[in-house]
Amino acid sequence: MTFLYPALLAVAALVTAAAVVAYGRLQKRRTAALAAAGFGGPASRLARVRRHLPYALILIALPILLVGLARPQAEVTVPRVSGTVLLAFDVSNSMRADDVSPTRLGAAQAAAKEFVEDQPGTVDVGVLVFGDQALLTQAPTDDHQAALTAIGRLSAGGGTSLGQAILVGLGTITGKPVALPEDGAPAPELGYWPSATIVIFSDGQETGGPDVTAAAELAAAAGVRIQAVGVGTERGATVEVDGFQLGTALDESLLTTVAQTTGGAYLPAGDADTLTDTTKAIDLRLTAKKEPLELTAPFAGAALLLLLLGAVLGTRWHGRIV
CATH class of the missing domain: 1.20.1300 (3 helical TM bundles of succinate and fumarate reductases)
Incomplete structure (x- = not known):
């Protein structure tokens, strides 16, 4: 006292x-x-x-x-929701599919905005986009309006590399570049970041890049949890890419594996309304602060x-x- x-x-x-x-x-x-x-x-x-x-x-x-x-x-020790949340958006061509209105990407943006608006000021929110490569478009910040603006600027195009998204997300959280180790080399020492969460919005259709499971295992070792939100439907839709009509549907298996590897959860979503409800179920970690x-x-x-x-x-x- x-x-x-x-x-x-x-x-x-x-x-x-x-x-x-x-x-x-x-x-x-x-x-x-x-x-x-x-x-x-x-x-x-x-x-x-x-x-x-x-x-x-x-x-x-x-x-x-x-x-x-x-x-x-x-x-006294007061539990509270705090830490860092990195929202990672799949912006590949398949996210232009309209099996979720208005499009998969549009529905993900709307749901993510509601998620950000619901967060307390103790949660820093960042925005990352990934296609063939991954790019941080908004560093984690308690200025949630900046995160909302970054979400509103998203546009789709290119392939999908979930592995690259996870590695860039880990680099953002740890403050240093992260890459998968070469064969036989020890895994990089990333420290332990139990209050950090990566939320992936994707249809789960991987087209190449670093090994997704290995990247998820790095995240698990660093204490970073991944929550995966499926965007799209199993019946799927078609999108036009370079004059060709390509079929695309929600693939839940890879997203489920990634989430479960890190102790997170895969959250399925069938339509835009369900997607918004799904983001409300994203489980952020409680930390304790002495006040x-x-x-x-x-x-x-x-x-x-x-x-x-x-x-x-x-x-x-x-x-x-x-």
Whole structure:
């Protein structure tokens, strides 16, 4: 326990000691006066209790009240949602499919915006886009409007590299470039980042790049959890790429593997409304923070209760407060 005004503790001790001494002297004078008047016989236990208890309660209340004036504080551990969330958007050609209205990418943007708007200021949000390569378009920040602006600028085109998205995401979280180790080489030391989460919005159609499972294992070793949100439907749709009509459908298997490898979850979404509901189920980690809790009110309340009780008993037993 700490005190904002610790000097008042010395004052409390001096005042309490003075009050106890004064009460002792008062009782001696009263005892002497009673003896002089011929009432000096020994009092019963009940009489002694009635004589001293009201004053004892008031004397106990005095230091408690003075300690409360010193503004005592205690540190309490408060759970809260905090940390870093990196939203990774698949912006490949397949995300232009319209099996989710208006398009897969458009639905992902709408759901992600609602997700960002729901986050407290203790959560830093960043935005990453990935196609054939991955690019950080907004560094994690507590300025959620900046993240919303970055989400609104997304456009689709190119292939899909989930592995590259994870590696760039890890690099953003750890503050240094991350690559898969060469064959036989030890995995890079990334530290441990348990309050960081990567949320991937994708239809799961991988077209090449670094090994996705190996990248997810790096994330797991670094304590970074990946939540994967499936965008699209199993029935799929067609998109036009360079004059060709290509069929594309939601592939949940890879997204599920990536999420489960890191201790996260795959969250399926069938249509735009379901996708928005899905983002509300994204599980961010609770961290604990020590915060000061002022105890002035409890001390003052206890002191006032004792004063009130002492006054009531003094009035009832002696016809006066003191």
